[in-house]
Amino acid sequence: MPIIVNLDVMMAKRKMSLNELSEKVDLTLSNLSILKTGKAKAIRFSTLEAICKVLDCQPGDILEHVKEN
Amino acid sequence: MKIKTETILTFSKYLALLGGVWYSILWGSQLTTLVTSFINPDWAKRTYEVDLNLLNIREHSVWFYTGAMCLTIAVSVIKAFIWYVVFQLLSKLKLQTPFSMEVEKKLERIAYLLLAVWIFSSIFWKTYIYYLSKATGIQLPANVSGDEYLFMAGIIYIISQVFKRGIEIQEENQLTV
Helix, strand or coil: CEEEEHHHHHHHHHHCCCHHHHHHHHCCCHHHHHHCCCCCECCCCCHHHHHHHHCCCCCCHEEEEEECC | CCCCHHHHHHHHHHHHHHHHHHHHHHHHHHHHHHHHHHHHHHHHHHHHCHHHHHHHHHHCHHHHHHHHHHHHHHHHHHHHHHHHHHHHHHHCCCCCCCCCCCHHHHHHHHHHHHHHHHHHHHHHHHHHHHHHHHHHCCCCCCCCCCCCHHHHHHHHHHHHHHHHHHHHHHHHCCCEE
């Protein structure tokens, strides 16, 4: 998929673990894992808002569009 | 008295199994008739599943008779298999989560098998009867219409495609965070 999820990069920058993020954004570990590994087909605005709030970043920092070859 | 859907499902499942067993007995007896007709035609007349019209063809040509019997047996075998797949489908179907790949694949298989029944019982059989009447002058009744199988195949194929879309939507829903 041409949309890449850079959640792990942002988590590393903020030095936050998946468990900690899961608790703060009120998402299950499995759902966060789906998002982190790029298996997710869609993301709700509410989820994106919560992640941005916790990681103190913009949606563009988490999602990136890459052109397909 | 309120009949639960699950009860109907269980009942249908065993009904499908019964259908499969019935058609298995049918093609088995048709095969027995064919085999016994080679050994002793008089025995064949007394077998359970015997079509005297077909046995009359045997007096003209063994090959014509064998061809007609093979077509009849092929249709019965496919019908038995369809019932078996229906039984498998109803066994796998869960009312809480009906959209699964297994169910979709089984529905698609049933549609293809029904199409095969239509091809055998309508196209092949009608062509065979026409050819037979030209060659021997024997008029066999075209009592097997078979066109309903094409309709059923179409309907079930559409249902299988609806299931496919349902699975995609379910998957998308599960992968939305």
